[in-house]
Amino acid sequence: MKIIVDNIHVHISGVKILNGVSLEVGEGEVVGLIGRNGAGKTTTLKTIMGLIRPTEGSIYIERDGSTIDVGRMKPYKIARLGVTLVPQGRFIFPDLTVIENLEVAYGGVPPDDLLEDIFRYFPELKKIRDRKGIHLSGGEQQMLAIARALVMKPRIILLDEPLEGLAPKIVASVRRIINGIKSEGLGILITEAGNIKRIQDLVDRVYGIDRGEIIYSGDVEGIMKDVDARRRIWGF
């Protein structure tokens, strides 16, 4: 399966937010989307998920030999095709336990084998399965947010700044999890607000985004050498 974002334009309250964004992400690869705050990363992911409608351009999912135009499709239908968003800020339910958060995402009690599969990635979560969201650390919340995406059995996961605000030790465990997910053949689109060191050994390739435009596409070493991309993303 592959997601193809084809020249999307997005306006919010009459203001142009995305100005012709094109990118692709397929199963089995980790792709970075890098840009400073306000560049349009979250808007891009939300538009892929069907939460925002593009005013121009479209989004396609290639799957099982056919190409589906999902640019006007409802979010739950896009999710059913195998795409899941792990939102920036995590948004887990604070009053629900770890296991209850997973049940809400699954829409019922997940089968034991699925839960075991997920807890294999997150042994920490298994130990605290009955703890409420509000009592979880930032790292545990991020792991739960990713676990909640995995119960929906996606083929491609959109991770919106998953490393934001995490201690270095936790960053390392989230990175391990992302590598594990990739090795199972899933695709990942991960955003990062400029601290490229945190994702550079994780991604197969990256896009740079600035003011709603893709300004770089290529390998991660290249973006740091690209004078224009550097200036627009890091300001030097």
Ligand SMILES: Nc1ncnc2c1ncn2[C@@H]1O[C@H](COP(=O)(O)OP(=O)(O)O)[C@@H](O)[C@H]1O
């Ligand atoms: N709901 C909204 N209403 C108005 N402006 C918005 C809204 N969402 C995003 N924006 C604007 O769109 C731009 C891109 O935002 P966003 O996609 O969240 O950037 P990023 O995720 O890269 O930080 C920003 O200038 C932001 O202020």
Ligand SMILES: [Mg+2]
């Ligand atoms: Mg964002």
